[in-house]
Amino acid sequence: xxxxxxxxxxxxxxxxLALIKALAEYEGAPEAVKATEADxxxxxxxxxxxxxxxxxxxxxxxxxxxxxxxxxxxWEGRPSLYIEDIFVRxxxxxxxAGRALLAACAKEALKRDCMRMEWQVLDWNQxxxxxxxxxxxxxxxxxxxxxxxxxxxxxxxREDK
Amino acid sequence: xxxxxxxxxxxxxxxxLALIKALAEYEGAPEAVKATEADxxxxxxxxxxxxxxxxxxxxxxxxxxxxxxxxxxxWEGRPSLYIEDIFVRxxxxxxxAGRALLAACAKEALKRDCMRMEWQVLDWNQxxxxxxxxxxxxxxxxxxxxxxxxxxxxxxxREDK
Numbered sequence: 427x428x429x430x431x432x433x434x435x436x437x438x439x440x441x442x443l444a445l446i447k448a449l450a451e452y453e454g455a456p457e458a459v460k461a462t463e464a465d466x467x468x469x470x471x472x473x474x475x476x477x478x479x480x481x482x483x484x485x486x487x488x489x490x491x492x493x494x495x496x497x498x499x500x501w502e503g504r505p506s507l508y509i510e511d512i513f514v515r516x517x518x519x520x521x522x523a524g525r526a527l528l529a530a531c532a533k534e535a536l537k538r539d540c541m542r543m544e545w546q547v548l549d550w551n552q553x554x555x556x557x558x559x560x561x562x563x564x565x566x567x568x569x570x571x572x573x574x575x576x577x578x579x580x581x582x583x584r585e586d587k
Numbered sequence: 588x589x590x591x592x593x594x595x596x597x598x599x600x601x602x603x604l605a606l607i608k609a610l611a612e613y614e615g616a617p618e619a620v621k622a623t624e625a626d627x628x629x630x631x632x633x634x635x636x637x638x639x640x641x642x643x644x645x646x647x648x649x650x651x652x653x654x655x656x657x658x659x660x661x662w663e664g665r666p667s668l669y670i671e672d673i674f675v676r677x678x679x680x681x682x683x684a685g686r687a688l689l690a691a692c693a694k695e696a697l698k699r700d701c702m703r704m705e706w707q708v709l710d711w712n713q714x715x716x717x718x719x720x721x722x723x724x725x726x727x728x729x730x731x732x733x734x735x736x737x738x739x740x741x742x743x744x745r746e747d748k
Contacts, residue, residue, distance in 0.1 A: 446662075476657060497656055497669065498631075500607045500638075501616075501619045501621065510661055528743060532743035535740050540740070544734050545733050548730060549728075549729050565731050566732045570728070571705065574703065585690040586690040586693065586694040
């Protein structure tokens with residue numbers, strides 16, 4: 427049957443959470459995942475989901491996923507498709523599932539007339555970096571990603587009257 | 588009257604586009620802005636906007652803006668607030684408008700129970716980097732931002748059956 431890509435349904439949430447945890451483990455942060463099935467069900471489905479999920483199946487078995495949402499480029503005046511997670515279980519690599527997931531994301535991006543797809547990759551993940559470059563993506567090295575955690579957010583929010 | 592922060596209305600679109608262009612100029616890319624007033628009106632207002640905008644007023648005059656949207660952290664199982672643009676016109680700096688915009692973003696982040704606020708800063712913008720660090724944000728240097736442009740997206744999308 428080969429590789430097939432399909433949108434996730436609410437019934438896939440346990441599998442999605444398992445993939446998120448497998449990705450976190452691959453990224454060296456197995457305890458980082460605080461998300462629950464209830465979180466993903468509430469936030470990823472229904473009328474106004476925060477994210478969308480595509481599943482890659484190999485011979486009918488889920489072997490990977492891409493989780494994305496739409497951001498916005500004020501330079502382009504168009505939404506962008508941002509890939510939060512893309513992952514194929516190590517045992518099933520080399521058979522085109524990652525590329526098929528990215529191609530399906532690209533198709534979704536065109537449906538919304540996006541001018542860009544964006545994501546982040548860990549600096550030690552050279553196979554992924556090489557793969558993305560071969561597909562025509564580039565590291566926007568002049569832009570530094572910044573993050574503020576909950577504690578600092580709470581302190582800052584108190585300044586707002 | 589001092590600084591006041593308010594959500595933008597559709598009537599503010601010409602001012603928002605002027606601020607987007609002023610920011611692009613400050614960033615050394617004055618010709619990068621292809622967005623039109625119609626784009627911003629269609630994408631930033633109504634039932635399902637792609638983005639939200641806060642305006643900073645000083646003595647009743649718009650002097651800066653923050654443009655943000657909600658992304659999603661699969662580790663936290665919560666939305667994150669992502670700041671696409673934050674800018675105060677150079678002539679009006681040093682009076683707290685930037686900090687007030689960030690504080691208002693922090694308050695919006697808490698309303699959605701976000702665990703993170705995220706953004707990107709240009710690597711030469713040391714005053715901004717220092718400012719963000721003082722507020723408790725950090726450069727997530729291990730994550731490299733990648734971007735794929737429209738042409739590569741179109742090529743890739745053709746692979747998806």
